[in-house]
Amino acid sequence: KTEVKLNQEGKVEVHWVCGGERGVYTADYLLAAIGRRPNVDKIGLENLNIELDERGVPKAHPLTMQTSIPHIFIAGDASNQLPLLHEASDQGKIAGDNAGLYPNIANGLRRSPLGVVFTNPQIAIVGLRYARVLERYKNPECVVIGEVSFHNQGRSRVMLVNKGHMRVYAEQGTGLFIGAEVVGPAAEHLAHLLAWAHQQKMTVPQMLDMPFYHPVIEEGLRTALRDVNSKLKLGEVHTECAECPGA
Ligand SMILES: Cc1cc2nc3c(=O)[nH]c(=O)nc-3n(C[C@H](O)[C@H](O)[C@H](O)COP(=O)(O)OP(=O)(O)OC[C@H]3O[C@@H](n4cnc5c(N)ncnc54)[C@H](O)[C@@H]3O)c2cc1C
Incomplete structure (x- = not known):
């Protein structure tokens, strides 16, 4: 207490x-x-028979932003989904398009999850964070983790920013890149590279086929990817893994 x-x-x-x-x-x-909670007070929600989440915010389908009342759409932080600017912007477009086209609504584009915290060192998350990896993949053997410490990473040492750690997650058997978490130098930039790879549904071997310059902090990312790669058993699918939903 x-x-x-x-x-x-x-x-x-x-x-x-x-x-x-x-x-x-x-x-x-x-x-x-x-944290902060969406401000949906005093807009008269109590007068609607609308389905709310545990924070009293209207639930909405993430691809259409449609609430439980079909002609009501919600967007941005008020939706209590991902309170980030680019997400609010995407949700606004989806909700606006669907409200305008109602009842002919359609799924909109939702991008790969990407979050950055501008601390020193920075923190970033791409795709599935570890807690979500464990929820999604019931059997830990269906997931491979690669790591790198920035302590001895060349460019980070030269720039005196050699503090931090990165973990990269991949699906066993397919090598699909499913997420990463990093606390370290240039995390915002590493996270963008990773988010693009994630949205393109790249595998770890495909990511390692991409160019890496020298001497750059991205070589640290390559070390983490090589670590995952060395643990992958490509093509091998456990019976239990076949039951995992995939990322
Ligand atoms: C301190 C802080 C730092 C952040 N840093 C980042 C960051 O680095 N990167 C990032 O991606 N996101 C960041 N965010 C989140 C980002 O600002 C929000 O996700 C984004 O602004 C959400 O946009 P929105 O349009 O949904 O809501 P808002 O930008 O909050 O806009 C809602 C508007 O509605 C108005 N309003 C509220 N109630 C009513 C009412 N009853 N009637 C009329 N108007 C009303 C409000 O005054 C406000 O102008 C940060 C947020 C905070 C608070």
């Missing part, structure tokens, strides 16, 4: 209690990364 107070010197005090122990941590600033 924690309680946050501002003390007389203007510093932040975090008072914590954990398993019978208690303490106070004092800091200059507090960064509260607690």
Whole structure:
């Protein structure tokens, strides 16, 4: 349990209690990364018989943005799907097109998931994050993980940004690239390369056939891909893997 107070010197005090122990941590600033909920208050949702999610936001089909009331569409952060600008923009186009063309609605383009956090080092996620990989693939043997540490990565060392780690996920048997998570230098750029590969449904061997310049941080990505590649048993499909839905 924690309680946050501002003390007389203007510093932040975090008072914590954990398993019978208690303490106070004092800091200059507090960064509260607690997320945000869609603002759908006071728009009269209570007057509609519309299906809501656990946050009280209308549920919508991700490809059409249609809610449970067929002629009502929702878009952007208000939809409580992926609160990112490019996603809001895509959703707005889909919802607008479908509202205009209703009742002849159609599926719109949803791109490969891509998220970047502009911290130092940066954090990025592409495709399926590990928790979703585990949900999607019931048997961990159906997934192969490749890794690289940026600690000893050439260009990162030269630029004194050699902190971080990357994990790349692929489907066993097919080698399909299904996702990646990275905390490290130039993560925003690595994530874009990976997102394009993901949307193109590339396999790890196909990605390794692409050019890599020297000396660049992308060589770190290549190391992670080579690591996955060395663990892939291409063409081999376990009976259990055949039951996995694929990415
Ligand atoms: C601090 C912060 C940093 C972010 N950084 C990034 C980032 O780096 N990259 C990224 O992709 N995304 C980022 N986002 C998310 C991005 O800003 C949102 O996903 C995007 O703005 C959503 O667009 P939207 O049109 O759905 O909603 P908004 O941009 O929030 O627009 C909604 C508009 O509706 C208005 N409104 C609300 N209620 C009513 C009402 N009842 N009547 C009339 N008008 C109303 C609001 O005033 C607002 O102008 C960030 C968000 C925050 C808060």
